[in-house]
Amino acid sequence: MADVLERVTKIIVDRLGVEESQINLDAKFKEDLGADSLDVVELVMELEDEFDMEISDDDAENITTVGDAVTYINSKN
Amino acid sequence: MTLEGKTALVTGASRGIGKAIALELARLGADVAINYAGSEQKAKETAEEIQAMGRRSFIIQCDISDSDAVQSMVKETIDQFGRLDILVNNAGITRDNLLMRMKDQEWDDVINTNLKGVFLCTKAVTRQMMKQRSGRIINISSVVGRIGNAGQANYTAAKAGVIGLTKASARELAARGITVNAIAPGFISTDMTDELPAEAKEQLLGQIPLGTLGETADIAAAAAFLAGDGAKYITGQVIGVDGGMAM
Ligand SMILES: NC(=O)c1ccc[n+]([C@@H]2O[C@H](COP(=O)([O-])OP(=O)(O)OC[C@H]3O[C@@H](n4cnc5c(N)ncnc54)[C@H](OP(=O)(O)O)[C@@H]3O)[C@@H](O)[C@H]2O)c1
Numbered sequence: 001m002a003d004v005l006e007r008v009t010k011i012i013v014d015r016l017g018v019e020e021s022q023i024n025l026d027a028k029f030k031e032d033l034g035a036d037s038l039d040v041v042e043l044v045m046e047l048e049d050e051f052d053m054e055i056s057d058d059d060a061e062n063i064t065t066v067g068d069a070v071t072y073i074n075s076k077n
Numbered sequence: 078m079t080l081e082g083k084t085a086l087v088t089g090a091s092r093g094i095g096k097a098i099a100l101e102l103a104r105l106g107a108d109v110a111i112n113y114a115g116s117e118q119k120a121k122e123t124a125e126e127i128q129a130m131g132r133r134s135f136i137i138q139c140d141i142s143d144s145d146a147v148q149s150m151v152k153e154t155i156d157q158f159g160r161l162d163i164l165v166n167n168a169g170i171t172r173d174n175l176l177m178r179m180k181d182q183e184w185d186d187v188i189n190t191n192l193k194g195v196f197l198c199t200k201a202v203t204r205q206m207m208k209q210r211s212g213r214i215i216n217i218s219s220v221v222g223r224i225g226n227a228g229q230a231n232y233t234a235a236k237a238g239v240i241g242l243t244k245a246s247a248r249e250l251a252a253r254g255i256t257v258n259a260i261a262p263g264f265i266s267t268d269m270t271d272e273l274p275a276e277a278k279e280q281l282l283g284q285i286p287l288g289t290l291g292e293t294a295d296i297a298a299a300a301a302f303l304a305g306d307g308a309k310y311i312t313g314q315v316i317g318v319d320g321g322m323a324m
Contacts, residue, residue: 038207038249038252038253041207042207045204045207045208
């Protein structure tokens with residue numbers, strides 16, 4: 001779990017240029033981390049690469065917070 | 078060579094305009110994947126001409142109106158080439174008829190290939206181009222999509238749709254370094270226009286200020302320009318290559 005959160009955090013920090021301290025499980029990509037819709041699509045793409053999985057468009061639409069991403073990845077691994 | 082190290086996918090590159098574009102991109106240094114629907118032999122010939130220039134090329138059968146097939150085509154292209162810099166959405170068909178006589182099937186076939194096909198191919202390459210933070214998408218529309226044409230309601234609607242799609246995707250992808258432009262050819266001498274009756278051709282020439290049909294090379298030159306570095310600041314545009322038909 002911690003490991004997944006760490007890896008997800010690193011990707012978000014790189015991609016969105018936010019501080020690590022801003023990231024917690026409840027943080028919303030758009031509202032709290034300043035992402036636009038295309039940023040979220042890209043984040044999902046990078047998560048797919050990082051964790052070597054495919055995230056369907058339907059599933060991706062439900063990933064709106066850092067916690068959503070971590071829960072989703074853990075549920076698939 | 079201005080396109081050295083670039084890779085391209087050209088749809089409908091077995092014949093006509095698509096073939097001319099594929100050869101021109103290769104001449105300028107690009108590796109080119111040759112998509113076709115049914116003309117395997119002709120696609121092979123295009124690929125062989127490109128290989129003879131010392132570029133990589135392979136043929137790939139795919140009906141561009143089939144979503145799954147398009148995804149596999151793009152995946153195979155990226156697997157083979159390692160990256161994808163240029164997509165030329167060229168494949169297209171006509172099913173001409175008067176509006177009153179036009180069958181639903183004729184409408185659907187043309188919209189599915191000429192408009193939905195462009196959407197599917199664009200969508201499929203976007204992921205790779207977004208990752209690269211660069212890409213060129215070139216859509217082949219038509220002069221009739223700008224000025225209309227009797228007997229081609231389906232084709233005209235699809236080609237006008239391609240112009241709208243070009244502008245929407247240009248706006249959506251600009252921030253990721255991807256440009257999207259359209260070329261609107263006039264009447265170009267190919268299999269598609271050879272089918273026209275002599276009388277219709279005669280009448281057509283009267284509508285072309287420059288007075289002749291265009292050549293596939295004229296379209297290829299515009300596509301090569303849009304694919305090259307010189308066009309890096311151009312997006313969301315429609316370039317008419319039509320002898321002055323639409324001004
Ligand atoms: N010629 C003109 O005057 C003119 C004017 C304005 C715009 N355009 C546009 O320019 C483009 C090329 O026209 P063209 O005159 O070169 O046509 P063409 O000679 O009839 O060639 C059409 C090409 O599209 C391919 N194709 C057709 N349906 C396909 C599908 N469902 N999936 C994949 N490939 C498919 C064909 O493959 P196969 O060989 O395997 O069948 C062929 O390579 C078209 O979009 C056309 O609308 C042409």
